[in-house]
Amino acid sequence: MAKSKLGLLAGGPSCIAHRSKLPTTIRTGATSDTSKTISAKLTVRDAQLEDYVGIRKIINSKNNRASFGYLPRVVVEDAVKNQNADGEKSQHRIRVVVDANGRIVAFLRAYHRQDGATTLHEIGVAEDMQSSGIGSFLLTELITASRKRGMEKVALKTPVGMRSNGYYPRFGFKQAGTYKGRKRVLNCYELTL
Numbered sequence: 511m512a513k514s515k516l517g518l519l520a521g522g523p524s525c526i527a528h529r530s531k532l533p534t535t536i537r538t539g540a541t542s543d544t545s546k547t548i549s550a551k552l553t554v555r556d557a558q559l560e561d562y563v564g565i566r567k568i569i570n571s572k573n574n575r576a577s578f579g580y581l582p583r584v585v586v587e588d589a590v591k592n593q594n595a596d597g598e599k600s601q602h603r604i605r606v607v608v609d610a611n612g613r614i615v616a617f618l619r620a621y622h623r624q625d626g627a628t629t630l631h632e633i634g635v636a637e638d639m640q641s642s643g644i645g646s647f648l649l650t651e652l653i654t655a656s657r658k659r660g661m662e663k664v665a666l667k668t669p670v671g672m673r674s675n676g677y678y679p680r681f682g683f684k685q686a687g688t689y690k691g692r693k694r695v696l697n698c699y700e701l702t703l
C-alpha cells in the first residue's frame with residue numbers, strides 16, 4: 511500500500527477519489543467524539559469560536575483569496591453554537607484541521623439542509639499545506655457523514671475558471687448548471703449520494 515504525502519497509508523474502502531493521497535489510518539482522539547487524529551501531526555475536530563482567526567488567515571492568504579467570498583464571524587458563531595449543542599447532529603458544520611502547534615491548516619463549512627441537500631459553502635487549505643491530501647480528507651469526511659445522515663446529495667458552487675473546478679469531479683461531482691452570482695458566474699456541482 512502506497513504512502514500518502516501526509517506519511518499515512520493510502521487507499522482503503524472509504525476512498526472515493528484521489529486514492530493515492532487519502533489518509534486512512536484514523537484514530538479517535540481523546541478530546542471529544544468528533545475529534546480524530548489524522549496523522550501524528552494533524553487533528554480534525556469541530557471548530558470553536560477562537561478558530562475564526564485561523565480560518566480567516568486561510569481565506570485571506572494571497573493565492574486563496576479569489577476562491578472565497580466573505581465569511582462573517584456571526585456565521586462561524588452560529589455553526590459553533592449549534593455544534594456545541596447538538597454535536598454530530600448539528601445541521602451547520604465547520605470542521606478544522608489543526609497541526610501540532612495549534613495552527614488551523616484547513617477548514618470546511620457545510621450545511622445539512624432539511625430538503626435533503628448538504629451544501630458545501632467553503633473548503634480551504636493553507637497554501638503551504640495544499641496538495642497533501644487534507645482537502646480530500648475533509649471532503650470525503652463530509653460525503654461519508656452526509657450519506658450516514660440520509661442526505662440525498664452534496665451540492666456546491668465554485669467560480670467559473672478557477673482551478674478548483676477540476677477538483678470536485680474527482681469525487682464524483684457532476685456539473686449541474688451555472689449560477690449568476692452578484693459579482694461572478696459560478697459553476698454548480700452536485701454529488702448524488
Ligand SMILES: CC(C)(COP(=O)(O)OP(=O)(O)OC[C@H]1O[C@@H](n2cnc3c(N)ncnc32)[C@H](O)[C@@H]1OP(=O)(O)O)[C@@H](O)C(=O)NCCC(=O)NCCS
Nearest residue numbers: 574577632633634635640641642643644645646673674677
Ligand atoms: C481546493 C483545495 C481545497 C484542495 O485541497 P488540497 O488539500 O490542496 O488538495 P488534495 O491534496 O486533497 O488534492 C490535490 C488536488 O487539489 C487541487 N488543488 C491543489 N491546490 C489547489 C489550489 N490552490 N486551488 C485549487 N485546487 C487545488 C489539485 O487538483 C490537486 O491535484 P494535483 O495534486 O493532482 O494537482 C485546496 O487546494 C484549497 O484550499 N485551494 C484554494 C481555495 C479553493 O480553491 N477552495 C475551493 C473553493 S471554495
